[in-house]
């Protein structure tokens with residue numbers, strides 16, 4: 001059914017870069033066999049899943065949204081993929097993303113953008129726009145994303161779906177195409193919090209192949225999600241960050257956020273204002289740390305080891321082939337970040353830029369620690385603006401970077417975070433209306449919210 005759905009709508013949504021119909025059918029049959037053989041399988045056995053194309057899949061193309069990896073078929077599975085296969089999840093294919101997960105709209109994908117299923121003229125968020133759009137368009141019930149600065153949560157927010165960033169080290173980075181290694185975190189995307197929790201339970205857990213993986217048991221987030229669904233929040237203290245008091249966010253976004261807060265206080269939660277004075281420096285610190293790490297990680301794409309090779313005519317020097325390959329293989333945003341990162345790490349500038357950003361990161365961590373002495377959770381809008389029209393921010397990188405104003409502090413700290421629709425029942429009702437209204441454009445009729 002999901003393959004049919006993809007065939008019906010993905011030419012308009014473009015959530016997928018690669019659909020592995022044959023692999024998915026074979027995996028589904030294998031799950032049946034394992035079940036008949038009496039193998040105890042988890043609650044998600046047989047459930048289809050889309051995987052962001054920056055997570056490596058054995059034998060299935062993995063591009064990271066870049067021309068430089070076109071045609072590469074990895075010889076191994078990422079740990080999160082291995083775990084999903086073991087749990088009987090069926091991989092439908094690979095979802096679109098900004099090149100190397102750098103971006104907030106999926107417009108920086110070298111293979112063309114993904115369109116927001118609610119309004120095909122608008123962006124589905126990024127970098128994991130494909131994973132979020134696939135959920136919103138009912139092409140997949142679950143998807144996997146990666147969150148370095150907000151790439152699971154911001155696409156969730158602008159597509160009315162749920163995106164959860166696990167604790168850094170809670171899910172293994174083994175088999176992610178590395179962007180910023182001290183921040184990269186794979187995690188679940190779903191249409192409900194409980195679905196996200198169920199997928200998290202499959203993805204999370206210690207992995208000796210990732211040196212920053214947490215060697216501790218995974219907390220029971222499925223139980224927590226189910227307890228949360230009972231609707232009693234008495235005794236829960238929500239921290240409202242004073243420094244996020246509305247500046248930088250569209251008035252409509254703040255109004256929706258306040259509606260959400262009201263709903264939570266009606267369920268018994270208490271709102272406490274907390275101060276996190278260094279959060280205002282999170283965005284600039286991130287845009288030094290992430291490019292610095294990316295400039296180092298992306299050095300491996302040299303035309304020798306993987307994918308694209310340009311200018312290798314037997315005459316040119318190796319360095320020239322590398323340079324021609326990188327010139328042709330990387331898009332403008334990736335080049336911008338490699339250049340910024342190389343500059344920030346160069347001798348003479350290291351202390352002033354990278355070193356300074358690391359100190360800011362420590363101060364932000366202290367803000368979180370002191371906030372959590374007063375409250376159980378911090379709340380904010382996920383993103384300062386609603387889904388913007390395609391093309392409206394691509395010419396101004398700073399405008400694009402602002403999409404992660406609220407999400408980035410958590411990445412620098414390393415804690416878990418989730419984006420949820422303000423009122424999922426209302427969102428579902430208007431989703432079904434909007435789909436009907438738009439069905440001539442998208443052809444996306446015939447589904448019912450669960």
Ligand code: GLN
Nearest residue numbers: 101102103148149150151
């Ligand atoms: N928008 C951020 C960036 O461009 C987020 C990236 C991410 O989380 N992968 O770096």
